[in-house]
Amino acid sequence: xxxxxxxxxESLSQVLPNTSKPTQIQMANTSSVVENGQEDRVLDFGKNTxxxxxxxxxxxxxxxxxxxxxxxWLELKNQVKGTIAPRAKxxxxxxxxxxxxxxxxxxxxxxxxxxxxxxxxxxxFKNDLMxxxxxxxxxxxxxxxxxTLAKLDPQYGLYSSVVPPLIYAFMGTxxxxxxxxxxxxxxxxxxxxxxxxxxxxxxxxxxxxxxTATFFAGVFQASFGLFRLGFLVDFLSHAAIVGxxxxxxxxxxxxxxKGLLGISNFTTKTDIISVLRAVWxxxxxxxxxxxxxxxxxxLIFILIxxxxxxxxxxxxxxxxxxxxxxxxxxxxxxxxxKADEHGVKTVRHIKGGLNPVSVHDLEFNNPRIGEVxxxxxxxxxxxxxxxxxxxxxxxGIKGYxxxxxxxxxxxxxxNILGSFTSCYTATxxxxxxxxxxxxxxxxxxxxxxxxxxxLVALQCLTKxxxxxxxxxxxxxxxxxLPGLIDLNEAYRIWKLDKFDFLSCIGAFFxxxxxxxxxxxxxxxxxxxxxxxxxxxxxxxxTLGRMPGTNIFADTDQYPMAVKIxxxxxxxxKSALLCFANANFIRERIVRWVNEEEEEQDTEGxxxxxxFLVVLDVSNLINIDxxxxxxxxxxHNNLTKHxxxxxxxxxxxxxxxxxxxxxxxDRIGGKVYLTIGEALDACFELKA
Numbered sequence: 001x002x003x004x005x006x007x008x009x010e011s012l013s014q015v016l017p018n019t020s021k022p023t024q025i026q027m028a029n030t031s032s033v034v035e036n037g038q039e040d041r042v043l044d045f046g047k048n049t050x051x052x053x054x055x056x057x058x059x060x061x062x063x064x065x066x067x068x069x070x071x072x073w074l075e076l077k078n079q080v081k082g083t084i085a086p087r088a089k090x091x092x093x094x095x096x097x098x099x100x101x102x103x104x105x106x107x108x109x110x111x112x113x114x115x116x117x118x119x120x121x122x123x124x125f126k127n128d129l130m131x132x133x134x135x136x137x138x139x140x141x142x143x144x145x146x147x148t149l150a151k152l153d154p155q156y157g158l159y160s161s162v163v164p165p166l167i168y169a170f171m172g173t174x175x176x177x178x179x180x181x182x183x184x185x186x187x188x189x190x191x192x193x194x195x196x197x198x199x200x201x202x203x204x205x206x207x208x209x210x211x212t213a214t215f216f217a218g219v220f221q222a223s224f225g226l227f228r229l230g231f232l233v234d235f236l237s238h239a240a241i242v243g244x245x246x247x248x249x250x251x252x253x254x255x256x257x258k259g260l261l262g263i264s265n266f267t268t269k270t271d272i273i274s275v276l277r278a279v280w281x282x283x284x285x286x287x288x289x290x291x292x293x294x295x296x297x298x299l300i301f302i303l304i305x306x307x308x309x310x311x312x313x314x315x316x317x318x319x320x321x322x323x324x325x326x327x328x329x330x331x332x333x334x335x336x337x338k339a340d341e342h343g344v345k346t347v348r349h350i351k352g353g354l355n356p357v358s359v360h361d362l363e364f365n366n367p368r369i370g371e372v373x374x375x376x377x378x379x380x381x382x383x384x385x386x387x388x389x390x391x392x393x394x395x396g397i398k399g400y401x402x403x404x405x406x407x408x409x410x411x412x413x414x415n416i417l418g419s420f421t422s423c424y425t426a427t428x429x430x431x432x433x434x435x436x437x438x439x440x441x442x443x444x445x446x447x448x449x450x451x452x453x454x455l456v457a458l459q460c461l462t463k464x465x466x467x468x469x470x471x472x473x474x475x476x477x478x479x480x481l482p483g484l485i486d487l488n489e490a491y492r493i494w495k496l497d498k499f500d501f502l503s504c505i506g507a508f509f510x511x512x513x514x515x516x517x518x519x520x521x522x523x524x525x526x527x528x529x530x531x532x533x534x535x536x537x538x539x540x541x542t543l544g545r546m547p548g549t550n551i552f553a554d555t556d557q558y559p560m561a562v563k564i565x566x567x568x569x570x571x572x573k574s575a576l577l578c579f580a581n582a583n584f585i586r587e588r589i590v591r592w593v594n595e596e597e598e599e600q601d602t603e604g605x606x607x608x609x610x611f612l613v614v615l616d617v618s619n620l621i622n623i624d625x626x627x628x629x630x631x632x633x634x635h636n637n638l639t640k641h642x643x644x645x646x647x648x649x650x651x652x653x654x655x656x657x658x659x660x661x662x663x664x665d666r667i668g669g670k671v672y673l674t675i676g677e678a679l680d681a682c683f684e685l686k687a
Contacts, residue, residue: 059673060681064659069652111170112406116443124442131441132449134317135178137324138435139450140457142480143181144347144465145473147424148259149252150186151199152207154473155351155462156424157181161454163355164414164426165447171410173403174391175443178432178450179414183477183484184248185383185425187255189213191270191516192375196368198268208361209372215362215419216376221384222412225405233384239493240523241385242486243504247511247519249484251275252477259474260295262288262345272512288343294333295471298326302479316438323476327468334467345470352462354455355421362419378517379425380412387411387428394437431480499530536581538574540588543616543675552616552675566609567682568593569675571616577627577654586634589613593643610643614678618649628661635667646670646678 070078097105108114139161147157165179172179189210190199199206224230236244254275258266264286267278305322309315333339340346366372388407395402415425436446494501503526511519541554544561552569555561563569570589574581597609635645645667650658655671658664664671672678 059677060669060671063650063655063671063673064664064669066652066655069656112173113170113444120443120445125445127440127442128445129449131436131439131446133453134320134439135432135436135441135446135450136453136457137321138432139178139180140454141323141327141473141476142429142432143454144350144468145477146181146183146186148470148473149183149190149255149477150181150210150424151190151194152210152424153203153351154347154465155458156207156422158350158454158458159355159421160418160423160426162451162458163421163423164418165451167414167417168410169444169447169451171406171413172444173406173410174395174428175398175400176394176433176437176441177387177391177428177444178436179447180426180429180432181424182383182386182427182429183252183480184245184386185379185427187248187252187270188379188382188516189375189425192378193372194268196371208363209366209368210424211358211419211422212362212364212366212369213372213376213379214415214423214425216373217380217383217425218412218415218417218419220377220380220412221415222409224380224384225408225410225412228405230388230404230408233381233388235524235527236381236385236520237500237503237523237527239497239500239504240507240520240527241389242489242493243507244511244519244523245484246486246490247508248516249481250512251516253481254279256474256478258282259345259470260292260299260478262291262343262471270511270515288345290339290342291344291469291471294330294339294344294469295475298330298472299475299478302326302475306479313438316435320435320439323479326472326475327465330472331465331468334469339469340467347465347468347470347473350462350465352458352460354458355423357420358422359420361422378520380415382520383415383425383427384408384411386430390428390430390433394433397437431483434483499526499533503527503530532580535574535576535578537584538572538581540585541571541573542592543569543571550676564679567612567614567679568596568610569614569616571619573619575619575621577617577620577623577630579624579626582627582630586630586637589615589634590637593638612644612646612679612682613638614646614648614675616648616675617654618651620654621651622653623657625661628657628663631658631663632661632666635663644668644670644682646672646682648672648675648678 104114140158143157143161144154145157147154147160150156161180168177168179193199193206193209193213197206197209224232251270251272254272255266255270257263257275257279261279261283263279263282265278265282267274269275302319302322306319309317309319334344334346363369363372388402388404391402391407411427415423418424418426439446490501490504493504503523506526507519507523509519510522514522541556542563543552544555544558544563545551546553546558546561553561554571555563570592572585574585577585593610593613638645647658647664647667647670650671655664658671670678670682672681
């Protein structure tokens, strides 16, 4: 750079080569740039902003003389006030209403069922009744299977399909979501809790820890909703959930080989290597061909039924009732053939009756209560993520809004009360919600119908399940797993964002080759690494003027954008200029300016070296002391070589800190609202 002491007229002739000595009016209104031998007439840079330097200075004062921004404490106070004030206003208006109306409004706020039940019609109940019965036919075999996956007795899956759906129907805001135990949460509970206590040697102690973890999960979920902390659920990104679900589905499927093959001894580990090794050793020693044939036959039947349901939407009821039909038929077959005497393992005794009270089973004095609470937190986040994702998906289809905070409170309270009534963690199931939607459910009444049906089954039908083969429960679980593996979505993530895909496969391989917890940890770690990397290495773009306009755009995205000779315009795409990225930005700008100079020298255009750097900071929301110090270094570096620095469109916090640090004075007050005004002002000053 050799711009120090450059003559004003010389600078202008470099920027505007077709004018010998332009006047200010000519510069403001009829500037021209020659490119490839053709003259491109342009508008003035500061469109409708005046044609004299005084006008630009006046607008610059708008930035420099703005009031002091609110302090962090004031912002926090306003946020709290913004949350509390509307509620206080509603409470104030509520006091003026009659007592009956006041009670109804409060009940409606806590229990949304009081809102929609006023307009409930017989035709709606007919649809909900059919949906609820269809849902129960799928729920009963799945709940029994998921309970065994959670290392619990089968009846606990049925218990978890009675109380939680009833509570959700009163407190939830989704019309389609179906509540109950799900495969991923069942696997998560068993994989983590069996490290604390062996469910085979101490089933009672294990059951108590499951109920305690469910209580903690409910407390965390309700707290997220009450204190509006739903953003914590977003730490599990969409890509991470896709990979986690796929990995968990494969692990669950491999674990069901125990029931499908009739294996007695099996590993408690969940990684694919341990499971495959256990299957290999068990198959070499003992397995039941009769069990395998029976289970495989009904698995094929359920998958064919699912295929038919996908091909013809009106036949949705076929895949919905296929698991229950499989349970009934297989139970009858085992009973009449006495296959249980020939190696086919059956469910045996399932305790019936109403949900027993289990408040006394919660262990808060357990020496490992801290680890149980941690497991409850992990389970709560995963369960909420699945439930809210499912609920929002179908709410979007139906065209209504799902209240995320109310959903968290509803799911939290249903799990808290569920832990008091022998239920383990329940949440929204995607497969059952899809069946509920396809069956034409109108409201959450379908959950009530399902819960009552399951309760009747607990009262009257549990003895009939004595001969139900375990292989059929494994088949029911296996048939539900393909829905958890979304290859199309994984491919879409790969096409859209490679870093998100890394998070996806990180969660997938973490679950597959380590454990469920490791898979979640890897996914969250990669997501945070992405955020940190984007912050440290923010995007920076050079700008040029779009032909025939006063719009300045990225020259890489718009190759037709014309660079202004002698001016280097750069925009920082980061929201924060801080210690993590400030030096990177300074080095990139200096390097680009040097490269621009070298390119001009190589072409022999020594009269068009850079004399002005315009820094567009319109994307910056805030700046710290490291960022300010780096800007000062950048300014000093440029000044030594005769290059001026101008700042464009700083936000409130940014311009306040730059003024406080006297940086605005160091750059001669060159702070402007737009790039066009910055160019006009600098050209007029040099004129």
